[in-house]
Amino acid sequence: MSHQLPAILFLLPLFAAISMPVVCLKHRHWSRSISVAILAAMVLVSILNLHNVIHHGEVRYVFSGWTVPLGIEWVADGLASIILVLLSALGLLCVVFTGPTFPKALGGRIVHYYTLILLLVSALTGIVFTRDLFNLFVFLEVAAISSYALVGVAGGRALFAAFRYLVLGTLGASLYLLGVSYLYAVTGTLNMADMVDKLPLLLSSKALIGGLIFMFIGLGIKMALVPFHAWMPEAYTHAPESISPILASLVTKVALLAWIRIIYWVLIGPIVIFDIPILILVAVLGTLAAVIGAFLALAQRNIKMMFAYGGISHIGIILIGIGQGNQTGFAGGVFYLLNDAVMQAALFFLAGVAFCQYGVKTIDDLARIGKKSPWLTGSLVVMALGMIGLPPTGGFFGKWYIILGALEAGNYLSVAGVLLSTLLTLAYFVKLFEAIFRQSSTQLDDVQPGEIPLAFKLTLGITSTVIIILGLFSAPIVQLLLDHAMPPGL
Amino acid sequence: MVDALLAVLQRPNFLIFVIIFLWGFYIMMTRYNLVKKLIGMYLVQTSVIFFLVSISVKKGATVPVLLSTTEPVKAASYANPLPHVLTLTAIVVGVATLGVGLALCAAIYRKYGSLDEQEILERLE
Numbered sequence: 001m002s003h004q005l006p007a008i009l010f011l012l013p014l015f016a017a018i019s020m021p022v023v024c025l026k027h028r029h030w031s032r033s034i035s036v037a038i039l040a041a042m043v044l045v046s047i048l049n050l051h052n053v054i055h056h057g058e059v060r061y062v063f064s065g066w067t068v069p070l071g072i073e074w075v076a077d078g079l080a081s082i083i084l085v086l087l088s089a090l091g092l093l094c095v096v097f098t099g100p101t102f103p104k105a106l107g108g109r110i111v112h113y114y115t116l117i118l119l120l121v122s123a124l125t126g127i128v129f130t131r132d133l134f135n136l137f138v139f140l141e142v143a144a145i146s147s148y149a150l151v152g153v154a155g156g157r158a159l160f161a162a163f164r165y166l167v168l169g170t171l172g173a174s175l176y177l178l179g180v181s182y183l184y185a186v187t188g189t190l191n192m193a194d195m196v197d198k199l200p201l202l203l204s205s206k207a208l209i210g211g212l213i214f215m216f217i218g219l220g221i222k223m224a225l226v227p228f229h230a231w232m233p234e235a236y237t238h239a240p241e242s243i244s245p246i247l248a249s250l251v252t253k254v255a256l257l258a259w260i261r262i263i264y265w266v267l268i269g270p271i272v273i274f275d276i277p278i279l280i281l282v283a284v285l286g287t288l289a290a291v292i293g294a295f296l297a298l299a300q301r302n303i304k305m306m307f308a309y310g311g312i313s314h315i316g317i318i319l320i321g322i323g324q325g326n327q328t329g330f331a332g333g334v335f336y337l338l339n340d341a342v343m344q345a346a347l348f349f350l351a352g353v354a355f356c357q358y359g360v361k362t363i364d365d366l367a368r369i370g371k372k373s374p375w376l377t378g379s380l381v382v383m384a385l386g387m388i389g390l391p392p393t394g395g396f397f398g399k400w401y402i403i404l405g406a407l408e409a410g411n412y413l414s415v416a417g418v419l420l421s422t423l424l425t426l427a428y429f430v431k432l433f434e435a436i437f438r439q440s441s442t443q444l445d446d447v448q449p450g451e452i453p454l455a456f457k458l459t460l461g462i463t464s465t466v467i468i469i470l471g472l473f474s475a476p477i478v479q480l481l482l483d484h485a486m487p488p489g490l
Numbered sequence: 491m492v493d494a495l496l497a498v499l500q501r502p503n504f505l506i507f508v509i510i511f512l513w514g515f516y517i518m519m520t521r522y523n524l525v526k527k528l529i530g531m532y533l534v535q536t537s538v539i540f541f542l543v544s545i546s547v548k549k550g551a552t553v554p555v556l557l558s559t560t561e562p563v564k565a566a567s568y569a570n571p572l573p574h575v576l577t578l579t580a581i582v583v584g585v586a587t588l589g590v591g592l593a594l595c596a597a598i599y600r601k602y603g604s605l606d607e608q609e610i611l612e613r614l615e
Contacts (some may be wrong), residue, residue: 134576141583148590152597159601160610163594167518167531170587174534177580181542184573 005049006061006076009084010125012042017118024111031114032099038118039092046088050081054484061129069194074129078484079334083128083257086338090249090345091121093459097349098242100453101356106153113153117246120146124254131192131265133180136258140176140222144169147251151239158238165235172221172228175214182211192266199267209273215262222255224312225319226289233300233308241352244304248311249345253337256315260322264330264487283323283406287417289316294424298431301362303354306428307347310387313421314340320414321402327490329405331481336398338477339470343386343395346463350380353456366435375452375460377436382464384429386471389422394470401478503544510537522607524598528591535584539577546573 016038024031053059058077062068076084095117106113123146126139148169152162184190186207187198202208217228224232232252236244263278271278293313300306318340321333354360354376358368369376386393399418406414470477498505514533521527551569595605602610 134579138579138583141587145586145590148587148594152594155597155601157614159594159598160614163524163591163598166587166591166594167527170531170591171515171518171534173583173587174538178538178541181538181545181573181576184576185545190572 002048002052002056003059003061005045005052006059006074006129009042009045009049009088010122010129012038012045013118013122013125017115017122020115020118021111028110031111032095035095035114035118036092039088039095039121042088042121043085043092046081046084049076050085053078053081054480069189069191072130072132072135073191073193075131076129078481079257079487080128082334082338082481082485083254084125086341087121087124087128087250087254090341091117091246093345093349093462094242094246094249096455097245097352097459099455101241101352104154113150116146116150116153120150120246120251124250127254127258131261133183133190133192133195133262135190137173137177137180140255140258141173143251143254144173144222147247150243151235151247153243154240156238158235158240161231161234161238165231168221168228168231172218174218175221176218179211179213179215179218182207182214186211192261195266196268203271209271212267212271212278213273216259219255219259219262220285223252223259223315225285225315226292226312229289229293229312232312233305236308236311236348237302237304241348241355244352245345245348248308248348249341252311252315253341256318256337260334263322264490268489279323279325281323282319283411283414286316286319286321286323287414289313290320290417290421291316291424294421294428298424298428300428301364303360303363303366303432304348304351306363306432307344307351310347310425310428311340311344313425314344314387317399317402317418317421320417321398321405324402324405324409324411324414325490326405326408327482327486328401328408330486330490331478332398332401332403332405334481334485335394335470335474335478336402339386339394339398339467342463342466342470343383346379346383346460346467347387349456349459349463350376350383353452353460357452357456363432363435366432367438369436373452375457379460379464380432380436382467384433386467388426388429392471393467394474395467397471397474397478504541507537507541507544510540524595524605524607525592527607528588528595531591532584532588535580535587539580539584542573542577542580546570 016034020031020034023034053076058075061074061076063072102110120143123139123143127136127143130136130139148162148166151165152159180190183195186202186205187195189195189198199208221228236248239247263282267278273281290313293309293316297306297309297313300309318333318337321329321336324330354369358365360366360368382393386395389395389399399422403415403418406418510533514530514537517530517533518527521530548569551567554568554571556563598610599605602613604610
């Protein structure tokens with residue numbers, strides 16, 4: 001039974017998504033309860049899977065008995081299992097959060113909405129598990145198509161943002177596929193482990209380098225790395241309140257995970273692009289993204305836009321950790337990825353609650369919240385601590401390990417990048433708090449918000465608690481990553 | 491320089507791939523009409539599929555169904571089925587993306603009464 005867990009984890013949301021339009025034909029309102037139940041089951045199964053992987057080693061799953069170089073292989077290793085617990089838990093929270101913020105423009109088409117969310121979760125599960133480069137492409141596209149539809153689902157401005165996302169995202173996917181076909185042409189295989197055996201003879205091949213560049217640009221577009229981030233803030237800002245958290249916390253992070261897989265699980269040899277070792281390139285791109293993203297966030301007035309740019313800068317910080325090429329840096333990067341997924345979800349939950357309850361869209365509206373809402377200001381304080389990286393939260397320890405890794409590698413540019421982006425993050429959160437506690441705007445007191453729904457309290461409370469728990473238990477979690485999630489050769 | 495040109499002419503399929511890809515990319519980036527953008531996007535996807543098919547051509551080979559079960563299998567006489575399967579999947583993915591894109595275009599047209607990017611942007615301001 002336990003060796004079937006990866007397939008079960010993928011099939012749970014997929015079957016639920018496919019059967020939902022039929023099951024909920026007469027009773028539309030079942031769809032939310034079914035999604036919550038399926039995702040809760042997925043959380044349980046993923047915890048079981050993690051437990052199983054930690055105690056009995058990684059699970060290799062081969063589809064329909066075709067053995068490795070021929071068939072598609074899925075591997076549930078430590079990294080995939082840890083990410084999957086995070087993925088299913090955040091998916092569950094996002095569906096819980098959806099209840100009171102359900103986009104009104106959808107009217108009765110509630111079933112389609114939950115179908116798309118479950119499809120997105122199952123595709124992301126596939127990306128996390130797969131060890132086949134083409135399989136990865138298919139799941140990237142399934143995830144992308146569901147996110148295009150989910151961004152545009154409420155109509156209005158979001159339609160245009162979704163269209164831009166679609167055009168750029170498809171360009172990214174095409175470039176990725178082009179890279180895969182280059183690699184297939186030179187190695188004759190698509191399986192990652194099989195490719196590792198064939199690469200050492202090809203290190204100087206131009207086709208390999210060309211293919212890798214195409215793949216990295218393609219995935220770079222998907223994860224909103226800095227020169228290719230144009231689609232991301234707009235899509236996340238105009239997407240419905242209930243969709244932004246799942247997109248910001250999961251879709252970009254999982255594309256980043258795919259990049260990590262290719263860099264550390266396929267390119268084990270010393271790969272050099274234009275005379276620069278690939279890891280240095282990753283660290284430099286990360287530094288650029290961390291600093292530029294934070295600068296752009298500082299310039300925003302729309303709070304969702306600000307959080308989206310904050311997410312771009314944090315992708316950069318994760319890449320800095322990944323690019324150091326030592327265990328400390330890698331563990332720090334992955335730990336920061338876990339943190340950042342929770343923090344991004346929390347920030348967009350907060351923006352959603354602020355908009356639904358108080359009509360807050362820009363920084364100037366924030367004064368309406370003031371001291372009236374302890375839930376919002378309280379969780380915002382925790383998230384700010386996490387985003388800036390102050391001690392009781394996970395953000396601090398993530399950055400700490402990343403900086404330790406950079407010092408170990410003697411990479412002082414990266415250290416400077418992390419510190420500068422931390423300062424800029426501090427600056428834009430100071431801007432937010434200054435706006436909240438400004439006293440001058442008393443004329444807005446006529447806003448009479450109702451009681452905050454339970455779902456909002458639950459999501460804000462859980463994410464804030466998790467941000468602190470990740471900080472308090474950072475040592476065992478990083479130890480877990482060091483023991484079970486290290487790539488071969490590190 | 492001449493050598494490089496001759497080397498390119500040796501493989502016209504790569505040349506055609508580059509032309510279609512850049513053509514689609516150019517349309518995608520410069521046209522303001524949303525449907526034209528989608529056409530450019532589809533050209534980019536098609537060019538990659540064309541590339542995938544053209545690198546997997548094998549002269550004198552047949553479909554990968556065993557001709558006889560008694561003789562030893564000669565790999566050279568069968569085409570590799572994998573790239574073709576990949577191509578089929580990539581085509582399906584492309585069609586799905588195009589479908590979502592056209593649906594978004596239709597919704598944008600219903601909402602703004604125009605498909606011109608600049609006009610829509612003016613209306614959004």
